[in-house]
Amino acid sequence: MTIQVSTVPEVGNLGITTKVDRAAYLTQLLNLRSPLSEANAGLQSTRDQAAARVQELAIPSTREEEWRFTDLSPLLQVNFQAASAIAPTNLEAWFLPEAANSRLVFVNGQYAPELSSTADIPAGVTIGNLAATGSLQSKLANYLAKQPGAEEVFTVLNTASMTDAAVILVPRHQQVEVPIHLLFVTTGQEATISHPRCLVVAEAGSQLTLIEDYVAIDQGVYFTNPVTEIWIEENAQVSHTRIQRESEAAFHIGKTAVSQARDSRYSNISVSLGGQLSRHHLEVYQTGEQTETQLHGLTMITGDQVGDTHSTIAYTKPHGTSNQVHKCIANDRAHAVFNGKIFVPKAAQLTNAAQLSRNLLLSPKARVDTKPQLEITADNVKCAHGATVSQLDNDEVFYLQSRGINADSARKLLIYAFAYDVISQIPVTSLRDRLVSLVRLQQA
Known part of the structure; x- marks a missing residue:
């Protein structure tokens, strides 16, 4: 099943669809769900109760306080399918x-x-x-x-x-x-x-x-x-x-x-x-x-x-x-x-x-x-x-330059240090090292 979305503009500049469309979009996402296997048949009641609640809701817009900084309009532009x-x-x-x-x-x-x-x-x-x-x-x-x-x-x-x-x-x-x-x-x-x-x-x-x-x-x-x-x-x-x-x-x-x-x-x-x-x-x-x-x-x-x-x-x-x-x-x-x-x-x-x-x-x-x-x-x-x-x-960059590090490397080092303060908390060494490499790669 694919999802079709109206492109009728919403009031103001808060998104590309109306509230009605956002509710319909959420319901159609629900319709993409797969059936339960026999081994998990006990989930049916929980799923049904949640499904009934979904049909009362809508995809949030930036009018809502919890979402006012995050616009979900790009999500509504995609026709999703169930994953195989x-x-x-x-x-x-x-x-x-x-x-x-x-x-x-x-x-x-x-x-x-x-x-x-x-x-x-x-x-x-x-x-x-x-x-x-x-x-x-x-x-x-x-x-x-x-x-x-x-x-x-x-x-x-x-x-x-x-x-x-x-x-x-x-x-x-x-x-x-x-x-x-x-x-x-x-x-x-x-x-x-x-x-x-x-x-x-x-x-x-x-x-x-x-x-x-x-x-x-x-x-x-x-x-x-x-x-x-x-x-x-x-x-x-x-x-x-x-x-x-x-x-x-x-x-x-x-x-x-x-x-x-x-x-x-x-x-x-x-x-x-x-x-x-x-x-x-x-x-x-x-x-x-x-x-x-x-x-x-x-x-x-x-x-x-x-x-x-x-x-x-x-x-x-x-x-x-x-x-x-x-x-x-x-x-x-x-x-x-x-x-x-x-x-x-x-x-x-x-x-x-x-x-x-x-x-x-x-x-x-x-x-x-x-x-x-x-x-x-x-x-x-x-x-x-x-x-x-x-x-x-700039003072920190200048300090590192005064120690023989060029400006570009100094900036990368400061960014790395800012991120490493969190990454260093990860208790698994191999994962910590991989994330350090990803951070360095993004600064390359």
Whole structure:
């Protein structure tokens, strides 16, 4: 099925289609979903409820506050088709040696068991696709599509369209020593749409390192709409790295929703490099006391790319802490967006929250819209936020030149140092080194 879109102008300069067309477009995206397999028939009720909600919604426009800096009109110009299952045979360039036998691969949103390997996963830990979880599906149903924020338009579209999911369940007091690599590959088929889904449950006292990686084989136009749900129970720890390096012609709109119980610890490093239009919603809900959240983000874009990050940290109990640093590097005519929200209600006394947005513009035509946001009703807290937007410091360039480094190399070194502050947080050495190489390549 292909999608036809009216080109009747919308009022003002907010897009190319009317609100009616945006609703019809979303419904037609829903109609591209694939049927469920017999093994995942239990998802039918969840999908049907989400599908009913989708038909009440529309593709957002810049009239809406949450989307006023990000125009989705280019998305509406594409006639998408459902992605087919094509299993490429040569993906070694994307594999990580540290996760050689702790890897799940999904191609065009569909599980590829022949490319996956879980030999190093400890006994008792569940890792695989949802269809293979068997008797655990009833337990997983208590977590799947249960995070707050599930009514957001692209999240509910994913829920209505999901046919499978990557599943990780770490039992109580179990530590997974090797990193788990979730590799989502798009083959670059022209104008396809896929809806990857991840469900991660870290039970009380458990620990794991997760790499969520979105890559493309070809530079085609396609739409990836992933959702990841992470449940961290009491005294559990999750280190999560999310890398988006898709086609420069692709659309990527993703959601990460995290729920943290008492004494849990969550760290997230998000790096966004690809996509003509990319957006990541990162939502963390601290549901217990003495929770700790560490967020580090980097968006590095050029040309006409748009890179958007929206984050939420919501406290509900006392003694919670969080620290967030998000960096954007925009070159040429690129447009970076950051909106970070921290909610501290009256019940969340003795909260300690810090948020910083740092942005580097490398071109007179580059643009950044940044909005750190604190909403505090508690009266015994320590909270701070800030934002900076700047170009390269001429004094710093001059200092490096005075040490024998030419001006061009000095600028590249400063840009690299700005990005490396985030990349250096990645706990997997091979992935960190590859991203360092990509950053250097972009500056070549």
